[in-house]
Amino acid sequence: MAGIGFQLKRMIEKDTGFIHKIRSYGLAVVSLNGPMLLCLFAVTIAGLLLRKDTYSTIPRDHILVTVTYTFMLSSITTGIYSLILTRYISDCIYQKEYKKVMASFYGGILPSTIFSLLISGALTVFAKLPIKYAFCILILLSIVSIIWLEMIYLSAANDHTGIIAGFAAGNIVTIILLLFIRLVSVKYEIFYIFFCFIAGFFVTALLLLVQIRNVFGEEDRSYFEWFTYIRKFPDLWLTGIFYTVGLYFPCLYYRFTDENYIVNGFFTVQKDFDFPFFIGVLSIIPGLIFFVVKFETELHIKCNEFFDAILNYGTYNEIKFFMRRLKNTVLLFFYKLCIVQLAVMSLLIFFSFKVGKGPFADFKTYFILWMCVLAMGFTVIMYVVKIVLLYFDERKFAYYISAFYMVSVMFMTTLIGRDGLPGLGFMIASAFTVIIAYILLLLYLKDMKNQVFMIK
Structure with missing residues (x-):
């Protein structure tokens, strides 16, 4: 983009x-x-x-x-x-x-x-x-x-x-x-x-x-x-499949439970989960805008500087300088993205008190909304890490992130299921995936010098 x-x-x-x-x-x-x-x-x-x-x-x-x-x-x-x-x-x-x-x-x-x-x-x-x-x-x-x-x-x-x-x-x-x-x-x-x-x-x-x-x-x-x-690139194809399945699995899972409102025997609307999930999807728009307008454009510029230095036979110190600038840009804008998304999540949770009848009017509804907003916030951060890794053609780490995301979302959602509050498993799995994604990003940045010159 x-x-x-x-x-x-x-x-x-x-x-x-x-x-x-x-x-x-x-x-x-x-x-x-x-x-x-x-x-x-x-x-x-x-x-x-x-x-x-x-x-x-x-x-x-x-x-x-x-x-x-x-x-x-x-x-x-x-x-x-x-x-x-x-x-x-x-x-x-x-x-x-x-x-x-x-x-x-x-x-x-x-x-x-x-x-x-x-x-x-x-x-x-x-x-x-x-x-x-x-x-x-x-x-x-x-x-x-x-x-x-x-x-x-x-x-x-x-x-x-x-x-x-x-x-x-x-x-x-x-x-x-x-x-x-x-x-x-x-x-x-x-x-x-x-x-x-x-x-x-x-x-x-x-x-x-x-x-x-x-x-x-x-x-x-x-x-x-x-x-x-x-x-x-089978790993790239599977990366897209795993991420898509993981993202929509909770929505599909909760739609086909006993508490659904059934329409014509096939189309279903989940009374508790659908609307909070939709609000959670809307909540990632500011983070996506920040990524595309600020993060990705600056990353593109720094990547061009770094690879131009390599292709134009720059000195070791020049390549090292541009590589350090690239690393600092990735980490700086990653932290800024986290702040932007954290601010959006906090505002939505705060206004959920103001719009409703009060924090204890329907705790289950509020709780599901908070879980969906938090889960989608963690998801968009994980998604950005995956895209950044793909910028450097690090398909292996992107594949691991998407696979872990899908498996953890399916496992936690099914484990908690209807016995717990909908959305809790989705949030926990998304939070764990962000931690894994951040660790893999740090590992790649630490070893960037060797990774860039490896033949994929």
Whole structure:
């Protein structure tokens, strides 16, 4: 994401005044979290505009639940191979083979489309959903998955305003179409709302695709060449899988417990865990912005200085000087990231007292919220450590971190399970993973001189 990060950093440093700073950081939020915000907007609009007397063959709750599942499932299916695609894109850009970059985008759509097709087919067969409804789910999953993929490619683009315009245009189309909802028969209202969301998401995906083609141009026929990177870098592929499974395992685990509210026998909404988990996901946005705008951009600069000194036959003292600067930058910004995320977690926990009826009105609800916020805070710190290690192509340590994260989350969540308070196992596992990740980061920095010159 360094491409977007440099542009956002220049914009933020250029703008002066409180209002301009808020505007700049607002654009940063949309640029870095567009798909999540798009789904959040869809859920909010559906909740506000759906008529209470909507009773068709498909309950109105399916709209809200379906969009939520769309966000979660699409991020899972693209997250499984996003690191492989990112590595392939980086190599193609370094070799200036831009046609292969564009071709890999079209090839990357295939796995997510197959996954969406399998999900919608399973819903039709096992959940006995109407074919029209399953078809709507197929389209929604496919489009949102494409948007997630587009964000990977747009990380190399310089036009952040184009990203903002794409998401804004999609939201506007959704709103305009929803204004005519009162003209639609109650019987077809559910499907009309699906049409509104599909149209808005499609406009966003189309405009983002235009931005990608403006950067990389036309494609060649190497659509599936990036698949070879799965065999070439299996540890990198497994790193993405382990992290994705570990992140969403608690959410899926608690959804299928006896305390769930069941919708149509398949879609489930966990009464206690879903909303706190969603708040926890939102709480990592400031940390991600700090990482991309401040941490990653500064790391990119220091890495270039260090490797330029090596490639240009710098003296030992020069290389040692730039290596020391690089280490200090990593540690300094890591501590700053921890402070930023700690401040966000503290504010959310503090305001949870103020918003509710009091700290002891419903202790279980408060406790789960705190656990989810803490768990996601530790998760984003661990994620940043993993990305920093991958900057130096230290795939082994990144693999260990993701594997430990997945195993510990699954073990602690299952161990505590329903007998304890939901989210406690998730938080404990995330905290232990941060400790392991920090130790591995220190080990790498301590041995950086030898690691850099090793043949991977």
